[in-house]
Amino acid sequence: DAGITQSPRYKITETGRQVTLMCHQTWSHSYMFWYRQDLGHGLRLIYYSAAADITDKGEVPDGYVVSRSKTENFPLTLESATRSQTSVYFCASSESGLSYGYTFGSGTRLTVV
């Protein structure tokens, strides 16, 4: 199916564990993004990528690692999960260009206990 897929939809993990959230898109969009959504903060950018092998930090990158070896995949790894990383994580993709909006994945609800 065409679109952008995030997995898992729900995840519970323990403090200190490494966890990877997956994001896969089928449109070959050049840009991909990871946001976290927390009440009162809206959506905050964690990392983004303009193309394969090109990534850059967003507003809240600490504690997260990304990679993009293929255009269609953009995994987000929490190296050592903390309770403050409990959040809803959205992956998005887009073409470059002013009028192109984001296409969002369905989100991953992560709980760190």
Place this chain on the structure above:
Amino acid sequence: AQKITQTQPGMFVQEKEAVTLDCTYDTSDQSYGLFWYKQPSSGEMIFLIYQGSYDEQNATEGRYSLNFQKARKSANLVISASQLGDSAMYFCAIRIPTTGNQFYFGTGTSLTVIP
């Protein structure tokens, strides 16, 4: 600094009435795009409407229109003839090409439509 401000955490509107959700932005760039997204309780993010900084006409998409006042740096969303299904969170966002094409989002407005 790039910034979006949504000053209304929560709004109520009577069914079939119109409602305006406020959004102001702060950027020194001349070229940018403004977007509104809807997030229902199911959690997905749904694109509603787009306005380019050089567009002279206000954007419209069905019951949605964007009241764009460039000098005031405001991009308010107007929903006409509200429906119960419009109850959701609404996010305003700005896209600025010179900052890596990322979007900056506001904190959102929760809209409740009352029957």
